[in-house]
Amino acid sequence: MARYVFLMYDTEDWHDTVDEQGVADEFALHEEFMAAVTAAGASVAGGEALERSSTASTVRRGPDSGSRPLVTDGPFAETKEALGGFYVIEAPDLDVALRLAAACPAGTVEVRPVMEMPET
Amino acid sequence: MLEEVFRSAWPVVVASTARLTRDLDLAEDCTQEAVERALRRWPAGFPDNPAGWLTTTAHRIALDRLRREATLRRKLPLLVDPVSGAGGSAVEGSAVEGWAIGEDADPEPTDPLRLVFTCCHPALSSESRVALTLRLVCGVDVATIAAVLLAGEAAVARRITRAKRKIAVARVPFRVPAGDELVERLDAVLTVVHLVYTAGHVGPGTRLRDTDLTGRALGLARMLVALLPGEPEPRALLGLLLLTEARGDARTGADGELVLLPDQDRSGWDRRLIREGLGLAASALRAGPDGRYALQAGVAGLHAVAPSWAQTDWARVVVTYDALLRVWPSPVVALNRAVARSRxxxxxxxxxxxxxxxxxxxxxxxxxxxxxxxxxxxxxxxxxxxxxxxxxxxxxxxxxxxxxxxxxxxxxxxxx
The missing domain is CATH 1.25.40 (Serine Threonine Protein Phosphatase 5, Tetratricopeptide repeat)
Structure with a gap:
């Protein structure tokens, strides 16, 4: 089994207009997704939904150890589609992971393999 | 002759060594070294089974290297799907322990197919797919690939290394997809083969045609037809390429100038290639009338049987382009259809x-x-x-x- 992080990107207008029913529908979509993961012989090893990107703070370390870190308001990169959440998925191979990413309820999903550390 | 042997054996040797060692890099290196050994030794005595000799030699080199590096645990072995039937795949996990050249090392008929599907995986960029296929499946050296892709040699080498690393790290499986997935993934493979042919057909070089490259593409298409006999589209692609290839020499005049289809001397077309191409196109159209390559081969066939440009069956050409546009709404197809309609x-x-x-x-x-x-x-x-x-x-x-x-x-x- 290999592990992948699914980074979910979407436009954020959803936050402005969503009502209770919309939130419930979204939860239902994620329940469905997680059921599909299990059905594919993969598993959900973790994941979180994130607050909208305007609540983010970005800290950039100075060029040398003495300089103070620079804190800015907002995400690392301002993009039309912002990172809105992630899953950690354990899947047998990339083909399965990509099929699951296509079923993931998000506009765009970046699939990144997790760096496996040597066993000690 | 020797070149021919290396060419046809290359994908078989790389693929079976990759399955054995679960390492594409190592498989490429060992195949290269086996070819170099053959160049040194064969002049003294040609082996009875040259492809088998190359395979065994590449596997021995690989095993030697793996034993030497046995302490370095291979962290990211290539994911090889178990093979149905006898033979099976190599031991899961460790690529070294308890190994000897045995039945596991025997090439499997589907090995080159696994290699092609891995090199043409949709998770790789289109340029990487072409470069990787030329290197790992066709055995073309990096300098030649760079010339084809109009890129620097170092850049192409980096691209190939990066693609191989992605296959290992992101766990691209070394397998032939099945069912609906096969049809979709096959399309990506055929696109790469077509790109290789086109690069040879109207290359950036000084000559119009690079017959080495078109030959490679034809070889790939023939291999796919042989390994996937139930699929109509590889047959269609091979038909399309042969019908295009048949016009080869007629495309340039005595002075080396380009002669376009309307002005070509059709008596200069290769009738043997046309016959084979027409047979493949017809069989592909019967089995899969909506196939992208079947319809393109159909158009090429209509041109091949026309006695002249003026006497071409333009109505059928347009109808075929209509059908092609439905399954493949590409602006290039729309352009060709417009030109046919003007006739x-x-x-x-x-x-x-x-x-x-x-x-x-x-x-x-x-x-x-x-x-x-x-x-x-x-x-x-x-x-x-x-x-x-x-x-x-x-x-x-x-x-x-x-x-x-x-x-x-x-x-x-x-x-x-």
Whole structure:
């Protein structure tokens, strides 16, 4: 089994207009997704939904150890589609992971393999 | 002769060594080394089974290296799916313990197919797929691939290394997809083969044709037909390539200049290739009438059997393009369809011109659009506009033979 992080990107207008029913529908979509993961012989090893990107703070370390870190308001990169959440998925191979990413309820999903550390 | 042996054995040796060692890098290196050993030793005595000799030698080299590096645990072995039937796949996890050359090392018929599908995986960029396929499946050296892709040698080497690393790290499986997935993934494979052929057919080099590269593409297509006998599209692609290849020598005149389809001496076409191509196209169209390559082979077939440009069955060409446009709504297909429509009896060239102009935004940088416009404008007796369109085509054409042809056509408009 290999592990992948699914980074979910979407436009954020959803936050402005969503009502209770919309939130419930979204939860239902994620329940469905997680059921599909299990059905594919993969598993959900973790994941979180994130607050909208305007609540983010970005800290950039100075060029040398003495300089103070620079804190800015907002995400690392301002993009039309912002990172809105992630899953950690354990899947047998990339083909399965990509099929699951296509079923993931998000506009765009970046699939990144997790760096496996040597066993000690 | 020797070259022929290396060429046909290369994908089999790389693929079986990759399955054995679960390491594409190592498989490539060991295949290369086996070929070099063959070049040194075979002059003294040619083996009975050259492909088998190369496979065994590559596997021995690989095992030696793995034993030497046994302490370095291989962290990211290539994911090999268990093979059905006898033989099976290598031991899961460790690539070294308890190994000897045995039945596991025997090449499997599907090995080269796994290699092709892995090299053409949709998670790799289109350029990487072409580079990786040329290197790992065809055994073309990096310098030649760089020349084909119009890129620097170092950049191509980096691209290949990065692609191999992604296959290992992201766990791209070394397998032949099945069911619906096969059809989808096969399309990506056929696209790569077609790109390799096109690169050889109208390459950036000084000659119009690079027969080595077109030969590689034909070899790949033949391999896919042999390994996937139930699929119509590989047959269709091979048919399309053969029907194109049949015109090969007729495409250049005695002076090395480009001769386009309307003006080609059709007696110079290779009838043997046309017969084979037509047979493949017909069989593919029967089995899969909606296939992208089947329909393209159909158009190529209609041109191949026409006694002349004027006597081409344009109505059937247009109908075939209509069907192709339904399954593959590409602006290039729409352009070809427009040109074919302009040949129908009673066609309205002005309407066709408008149709072509509407495609221009989508086909910016595609030289055949302004060239097709220019030809129509010549037919309409608007030479100044035709000359401007030829200038537009020249601005985006690299192949020198094609450039000379366009320059000549432009001069014929009589516009300064």
């Amino acid at each position: 129908l009896p009673g066609a309205d060239p002005v309407a066709v011109l408008a149709e072509i102009d509407a495609l221009a935004p989508e086909l910016a940088g595609y030289p055949y659009l302004p060239a097709a416009r220019a030809d129509l404008l010549v037919r309409l007796g608007r030479p100044a506009e035709a000359a401007a369109a030829y200038d537009g085509a020249l601005a985006v054409t690299r192949n020198p033979v094609e450039r000379r042809h366009l320059t000549r056509r432009r001069a014929e408009t009589g516009t300064p």
